[in-house]
Amino acid sequence: MTERPRVAGLVAAAGQGTRLAAGPKAFVTIGDRSLLQWAVASLHGEVDEIVVAVAGDDVARARAQVPGVRVVAGGDSRQQTVACLLGATEASYVLVHDAARPFLPAAVARRVLDAAREVGAATAALPLADSIVDAESGETVPRERLRAVQTPQAFERALLLAAHERAAAEGVEATDDAALVRRLGRPVRLVEGSALLHKITTREDLRLASALEALWLEQRSHEALP
DSSP states (O other): OOOOOOEEEEEEOOOOOTTTTSSSGGGOEETTEEHHHHHHHHHTTTSSEEEEEEOGGGHHHHHHHSTTSEEEEOOSSHHHHHHHHHTTOOOSEEEEEETTSOOOOHHHHHHHHHHHHHHSEEEEEEEOOSOEEOTTTOOEEOOTTOEEEEEEEEEEHHHHHHHHHHHHHHTOOOSSHHHHHHTTTOOOEEEEOOTTOOOOOSHHHHHHHHHHHHHHHHHHHHHTOO
16 A cells, blocks of 8 residues: 655744734734644644744744644744745645644645645635725726635645745745745646635734634534544
C-alpha cells in the first residue's frame, strides 16, 4: 500500500499586531484561548504535523501555549516567516495559515488540500459582496471576477519552496504565497473560503471575532460527527 504524502500545517504568527495595539497578535485572546491556540486547534486532525513561527523573543511563550507543537522563530516579514516554516518541515504538502484568522473550518482546510493535491497550489477565497469603486476615477469596478483571498493556502512543498527562493533571489515581496507561485507560471486554484475566516487586524475585528467564536465551535462540533 502506498503511504499517503505527509501534510504539515504551517502557522505564521510572528506579527506584532501594531494596529491592534495589544502586544504580539499571536497572544491576543478570544474567550479563554489566544489566537495562536485557536489556530492550532483548528488544524488538529487535518494535518500530520503542525509548525508555528513566532517572533524570536516569543518562542518560549508560544511553546508553553501549544505543547507538542514545533515552534520556530519567524522573520522580519510574513514572507520571511513562511520561508522559516518551510525550512522546518520535510512534508510533501504544506497548509499555510495565519493566526490572525483563528477560526478555520475543517471543510475549508480539506477543500484547499484536495485542490493542491490535484494542481499543486490552492487558496481559499470568497466572492466580493460589496460594490467596488476605483478611488481615483470613481468608476465602479465589476466584481464578478474578483475574489478576496484568504488563508489557508496549500501547496506542494517543493513548489512553494522554489517560489520563495526565486522571490528572495529577485528581491520580490508579495502579500501572499499564492502570488509567489503564480510568478513561476504555475496556476493556483481558488476554492470556497468562509466568512468565519475573518482576519483580525483592528480592535473592531477582535470584537467581531469574539462573536464568531460560538459559530465556529458549533460548526466544529458538527464536523467532528461521524
